[in-house]
């Protein structure tokens with residue numbers, strides 16, 4: 001059992017962090033009632049009856065002193081901002097805090113180097129949706145096993161996200177690289193990004209209440225003569241898939257810490273391989 005396990009979510013006053021905190025409480029885990037937030041953003045609030053104090057990250061050393069004293073068996077989840085990724089990871093490493101990094105962006109090579117050097121347990125996962133990661137892995141296995149199987153076919157990629165997402169999806173890029181190995185000629189520039197709400201509702205069939213939080217991807221593969229058509233699609237509404245994945249990653253990491261495994265850096269594929277842990 002994980003009765004002494006505690007989860008600290010930075011920043012649970014943010015959108016993703018808030019969802020993770022709810023999912024952690026929903027899974028019966030103990031939420032640390034303190035978290036780190038962006039400079040000047042400190043405040044108190046309540047998540048499902050738990051009063052949480054979000055403290056300005058400039059005071060992080062003192063906050064962690066307190067947390068480690070009260071909750072020695074803590075795992076941190078980080079859903080902050082791309083600009084904070086490397087600084088936060090360095091900090092967790094320096095304090096020996098095991099962590100799950102869900103925040104995208106930053107220098108990912110440096111992140112991995114820092115984690116390996118520190119010997120801290122961590123899961124790094126720019127895509128925490130377990131089922132999406134499983135699909136991504138399946139496409140990668142197909143590409144390895146059957147290189148060129150779709151050569152000559154044409155690929156069309158359309159992705160729709162909330163209008164605040166400016167960059168192209170990292171998940172789409174990973175899946176396209178598998179399609180390229182399957183023989184499809186495709187340039188990342190050809191990805192069609194839909195950010196216009198009218199098109200999202202009418203064409204992509206995004207429910208209106210999820211315009212500000214969704215990830216809809218369609219990959220269409222058509223034979224040269226147009227007689228054969230494949231369509232791969234994953235449409236995600238809201239944030240719960242990423243929050244649930246983060247809770248799974250926490251449980252996974254707690255298990256690895258308890259087993260004192262030599263391997264310390266993991267990704268979502270490792271979490272998937274472990275099977276269902278709850």
Ligand code: NAD
Pocket residue numbers: 010011013014015016017036037038039041057079080081082084088101102103104105125126127128129242
């Ligand atoms: P958000 O803006 O709602 O929340 C981010 C919070 O981080 C803010 O409250 C901000 O004050 C805080 N913050 C900034 N710097 C900080 C620091 N140094 N220490 C602690 N807190 C700090 O954003 P969001 O929608 O919750 O997204 C957060 C991140 O999660 C983004 O990078 C997004 O791309 C990523 N994301 C990843 C996945 C995944 O599956 N891995 C899924 C969804 C979103």
